[in-house]
Amino acid sequence: MQKMARGSIYAVLSLIALLTLFPFLYVVVISITSEAEVVRRGLVIIPEAVTFSAYKSVLGSGSGILPAYQITLFRTIVGTALNLLFTVVGAYVLSKRALPGRSGLLLFVIFTMLFSGGLIPTYMVVRTLELTNTIWALIIPGLISVFNLVVVKAFFEQLPVELEESAKVDGAGELRVLFGIILPLSLPSIATIGLFYAVGHWNSYFDAVIYINKSSLMPLQVILRNILLSSQNQQNVEQVNDATVSSLAIQMASVIVSTVPILCVYPLIQGHFAKGVMIGAVKG
Numbered sequence: 208m209q210k211m212a213r214g215s216i217y218a219v220l221s222l223i224a225l226l227t228l229f230p231f232l233y234v235v236v237i238s239i240t241s242e243a244e245v246v247r248r249g250l251v252i253i254p255e256a257v258t259f260s261a262y263k264s265v266l267g268s269g270s271g272i273l274p275a276y277q278i279t280l281f282r283t284i285v286g287t288a289l290n291l292l293f294t295v296v297g298a299y300v301l302s303k304r305a306l307p308g309r310s311g312l313l314l315f316v317i318f319t320m321l322f323s324g325g326l327i328p329t330y331m332v333v334r335t336l337e338l339t340n341t342i343w344a345l346i347i348p349g350l351i352s353v354f355n356l357v358v359v360k361a362f363f364e365q366l367p368v369e370l371e372e373s374a375k376v377d378g379a380g381e382l383r384v385l386f387g388i389i390l391p392l393s394l395p396s397i398a399t400i401g402l403f404y405a406v407g408h409w410n411s412y413f414d415a416v417i418y419i420n421k422s423s424l425m426p427l428q429v430i431l432r433n434i435l436l437s438s439q440n441q442q443n444v445e446q447v448n449d450a451t452v453s454s455l456a457i458q459m460a461s462v463i464v465s466t467v468p469i470l471c472v473y474p475l476i477q478g479h480f481a482k483g484v485m486i487g488a489v490k491g
Contacts, residue, residue, distance in 0.1 A: 238262070238459035245455065261456035265464055271422070271430050272464060278342065279427040280468075283408040286346040290404040291397065293351050298359035299385050320353035326417075333418055344418035345411070345426065355400045362396040363389060402473070409469055427465050434461045 233252075237245065238261050240254040265272055300306065301313060323329075329348065338344040366389065374384050390397065412428035419425060434457060 234459045234462055238456055238463055240456065242456065261460035262464070264457055265434075265460045271425070272427070272461070274423060275425055275427040275430040278424060279409060281342065282345050282426060283405050286408045287401055287405045289346060289350060290352070290355075291401050294356050294359055294400065295385070295390065295393075295397065297351060298356050298363055299381075299389065301356070302360045302363035316353055316356065320357075330417060339418050340421050340424065342424060345408075345414055348414070349407075352404070355403060359393070359396055359400060362393060366392060405472070406469060431461050431465050434458060 236251055236254055239257045239259060240251050241256060241258050241260075244255060245251055297316075301309065301316070303309065306312070324332075333339060333344055333348055336347075338347060370388055370392075371384050374388050379387065410428060412426065412432055415424075415426050415429050419429075
């Protein structure tokens with residue numbers, strides 16, 4: 208009886224997993240299926256003939272995907288590193304209960320999370336700082352997320368004060384305590400916050416539409432958005448090995464190309480992510 212119940216649970220979970228994976232698998236199948244077969248069969252589960260013409264078109268020099276990849280990779284790597292640096296340093300400072308004016312600083316920080324100046328004032332500030340049409344316009348305005356700052360601060364406050372005191376007795380300064388003791392103990396929380404920042408940079412496109420006019424500085428998501436909105440764009444249809452590349456296949460190939468990096472990164476930090484989502488969120 209117990210084996211039957213366990214088998215039923217496994218069967219239901221397997222079915223749910225297949226239903227969850229089906230949309231992604233369908234995108235993959237359409238991206239490697241010719242236009243004639245899609246038109247003839249409608250719903251394609253297993254393609255009769257596999258073709259990578261859509262990927263050749265998407266990754267070609269005229270699509271703009273590869274330059275956009277470079278911009279997005281730079282933004283994600285450099286932006287996430289700067290996000291973590293400023294967030295960790297700010298959270299460490301605010302976690303000090305003996306900090307003069309700590310309550311006022313916390314009130315000021317949390318106020319910015321609840322109320323913002325709005326889109327137009329933000330654009331005016333970015334333009335005044337001469338950041339428009341630069342890659343830094345995509346990084347500096349969102350350098351610190353107040354929510355992430357509060358989460359990291361709460362985690363730092365849970366660490367034993369004796370660790371810091373013993374390190375200072377041995378002659379360690381604040382930076383040595385932070386980077387030598389606090390950060391190694393905070394990897395789950397830092398990895399989780401880093402994933403949030405990285406995914407945010409990778410998926411963001413609205414700020415680029417606002418601040419960037421140069422096509423050479425457009426990130427991947429903007430190019431992908433343009434491809435998805437231009438389903439009948441004749442510039443995205445070409446002949447490769449005498450097979451017509453459909454606009455739908457190019458759209459699906461673009462989705463796969465832009466999604467693969469995040470799919471590769473997430474399993475590497477999944478263990479830290481599962482632990483870090485809860486840690487620091489509840490004070491005990």
